[in-house]
Amino acid sequence: MKFSSLKGYAFLYLVFLYAPIVLLPVFAFNSGTIIAFPLKGFTLDWFRDLFANQTLGLALKNSLIIAVSTSILSTTLGVFAARASTRFKFPGKTGVMGLIMLPLVLPEIIIASSLLVVLLAVGMPLSLFTVILGHTLMATPYAIAVLNAAFSSLDRSLEEAAYDLGETKWSTFRLIILPLVTPGIISSALMSFTISLDEFIVAFSLAGKETTLPIYIFSQLRFPKQIPMIMALGTCLVVASIVLLATAEYFRRRGLAKTGAKDTGGFL
């Protein structure tokens, strides 16, 4: 087969994209403390350190609390907004939707500093809760974008048919609409979760005394001794992400197969 320049480009692109991720586990199992070749020997010490580290455990717990809350909140808000924007007409709709989607393009540092000013002004103490608020603000536009696609592909007469057959508006939503947009809801929840989990700037500004995973990792990067452990942590996160994405994709495809809908692209 001819090795065309286009194929070469694609190959380099993939190397550029994935080489750092491949290096993570390599150094996570390397017994040397310096991140450099040649490798010294195999060890599980860094993983032992990782699981013994209580500050890290707390940071992880905080991050999971924030990410799960953000995921639920932004997806719930996203469902309402996507439903409103695909199903109803009301004055000022374009303007309202535009404003909701604006955080997509606002620099995070602007969001973080303005939120900080507002929270301090109203006298709300900085905590995990304020981080959740900030992350929800950031993740909701993404959730709406994903859910809008799911809602707008619904045939409106499905709703009318259920209503016509004696169901109420609420039971129609529960029995017909919700099951059909479930793949979209899964995608949205997963995306919001990921956005929140690795978000640094807003978390750093709004967490007060609390620590989240990215804040902890960033703080440890200053200590070269800690870097192999961070590599081990990174390895765990990569594995967890792959498992999570694969699970979500499995459910999404199963949902598609059940309704016979056309696959319009998922994560994998």
Place this chain on the structure above:
Amino acid sequence: MSQLNAAARAPLDSRAKMIEFHEVHKYYGDYHALRGISATIREGEFFSLLGPSGCGKTTLLRTIAGFEDISSGAVLIDGKDMSDVAPNKRPTNMVFQSYAIFPHLTVGENVGFGLRRDPRSKAEKAKAVEEALEMVGLKGYGARAAHALSGGQRQRVALARALILKPKVLLLDEPLSALDKKIREQMQVELIKLQREVGITFVLVTHDQEEALVMSDRIAVMFEGEIAQLADPETLYRRPNSRRVADFIGVMNFLPAQILGEAAGHVQLEVGGLGRFEVTEEQASARASGAEPVVGFRPETLTILYEGQQAHDREAPATIDEVVYYGDMTYYDVKLDGVDAPVRISMRNVFGRPVLDVGTRTRVAWSAGALVLFR
């Protein structure tokens, strides 16, 4: 085919009123979608709303279902005013243009969807579902995934799902438009039979005039939010009340006419190519679209005469201008002597009778009784 439907049943006028429209108006902002619709649909009637897209026929259907509020007037079903009744409380069910089959449910779950609030036992409901499926020719399909069905099968599921609730009125929004020709024609006949079997009032929306003629007891032809003519298929076809209705239903030939006078219930005319003759007042009640009167006649009311054949009534000399062969039929465009615009004549092809060539001189048999005068 409409006779097949209308046969052996009580005459329409003696039946109870099922749906009544009283001066129904509907505005979308400034747009006047329904302009004072008044009509009565009788119990057990197969009624069609026919018109081009944007004429308000679907809007009118949706006011029966309750999906559209009306701006003024009243819609009554079985004598009851429906203005405060939500779609889920109305004695109507609908078959949607897209069929609206719930893709995440099986065929059986789709058909039984409306029975969720029914107090009957599970076994009784399952039996009702099976009966409904059998009625539409899908016996044994209950466990299948609904999304795997063909267009025609979805259509049947939608019918079974609507009919299982035994509504007083079944509403059909362009139910056959997504099917290909063969299946559509088959479904037309099946729908007629089904309607007679269940005896429920059917209201059908269609833009297909042939479909309306085939299936309906009566048809309301709509243009721009108004009913232009409400009549049985034969009256609509033979005696359209305006040039616009005549144009919309089937093919009609038009020739300019000159009115010479009126006397004793007859109108004397002179028409280029046909000469002088008279028509009855009844034939002369249709409206023209312009100021000039025209006579109209259907392609099958004229006959091309072969050598040695005699006209029963009148004949006119003509030249064949165009021939379109359809197998069972041949359409001839012929120019009557003294008229520039050709008229279309349809002839059934008979064994042993040749199809004529373009340019052949011929004679055309016609009868004044088959004409309509638009003035």
